[in-house]
Amino acid sequence: MSLIIINVTLQNHDKITSKTVNILNNKQLIITEDGSHSFYLPDLDETYHSKHGAIQEANHVFIKSGFEQIECVEFAILEIGFGTGLNCFITYLEAKKNNKIIKYTGVEAFPLKEEEIEHLNYVSELKAEKFQNIFDQIHHIEWNIETKIDNQFYLEKQLLSFDKIQDKNKYNLIYFDAFGPRVQPELWTEAIFKKMYQALLPNGILVTYSAKGSVRRAMLVVGFKVEKISGPPGKREMLRAVK
Numbered sequence: 001m002s003l004i005i006i007n008v009t010l011q012n013h014d015k016i017t018s019k020t021v022n023i024l025n026n027k028q029l030i031i032t033e034d035g036s037h038s039f040y041l042p043d044l045d046e047t048y049h050s051k052h053g054a055i056q057e058a059n060h061v062f063i064k065s066g067f068e069q070i071e072c073v074e075f076a077i078l079e080i081g082f083g084t085g086l087n088c089f090i091t092y093l094e095a096k097k098n099n100k101i102i103k104y105t106g107v108e109a110f111p112l113k114e115e116e117i118e119h120l121n122y123v124s125e126l127k128a129e130k131f132q133n134i135f136d137q138i139h140h141i142e143w144n145i146e147t148k149i150d151n152q153f154y155l156e157k158q159l160l161s162f163d164k165i166q167d168k169n170k171y172n173l174i175y176f177d178a179f180g181p182r183v184q185p186e187l188w189t190e191a192i193f194k195k196m197y198q199a200l201l202p203n204g205i206l207v208t209y210s211a212k213g214s215v216r217r218a219m220l221v222v223g224f225k226v227e228k229i230s231g232p233p234g235k236r237e238m239l240r241a242v243k
């Protein structure tokens with residue numbers, strides 16, 4: 001295992017140990033069942049997306065169950081775990097298709113390295129070759145600065161640990177896409193969901209692939225109305241929470 005060098009300083013980086021960084025640095029590119037790529041972390045036995053299909057999962061959990069539920073033409077999305085940029089790129093494509101204007105904030109503490117990004121097959125799997133330049137831009141814009149990708153899409157990637165999020169009444173929709181509660185239980189707690197609740201506008205929606213009872217209960221405690229809805233292929237249920 002080699003040591004990753006994060007060449008930018010994370011704010012209040014105290015909780016992120018070099019052990020975490022080492023674990024996340026040891027990843028393997030995999031092909032999920034729908035043909036789209038993901039990463040596997042052997043040290044955690046965890047993947048970045050569902051093994052049943054990364055694109056399928058993104059479309060079901062975040063687009064169909066989240067994005068499509070928002071009626072406004074212009075709205076703001078917070079993504080918890082920017083990772084490969086898959087959710088961001090699919091959201092861009094949906095914004096174009098549906099004439100929406102999106103302000104997208106992706107939070108990430110452990111950005112992928114260039115050589116990891118360049119192998120990802122999302123552009124070809126989504127048959128979005130004419131937007132290759134957008135996929136590249138999404139990955140190469142500067143961190144912590146809102147950047148106009150085009151008239152319909154504004155992106156800010158925040159290099160930040162989730163527990164440092166302080167936004168209030170800012171987002172219509174949250175894509176909660178952290179690693180699962182088994183490997184990062186500290187991210188599926190009342191403390192984090194309280195931050196998510198505060199970050200949402202009234203009637204804002206949070207969607208996540210997890211349907212775990214303890215996760216649902218933590219959401220309820222902080223004030224969300226929570227429903228279990230049908231999950232993506234390979235998963236019976238997922239959660240949608242409304243402020």
Ligand SMILES: C[S@@+](CC[C@H](N)C(=O)[O-])C[C@H]1O[C@@H](n2cnc3c(N)ncnc32)[C@H](O)[C@@H]1O
Nearest residue numbers: 081082083084086087109110161162177178179
């Ligand atoms: C399940 S993956 C996200 C997948 C991503 N949405 C995608 O489409 O590729 C979880 C992401 O959260 C990031 N992460 C894990 N712990 C974090 C933390 N405490 N703060 C910020 N990012 C974190 C990981 O580096 C990883 O990119």
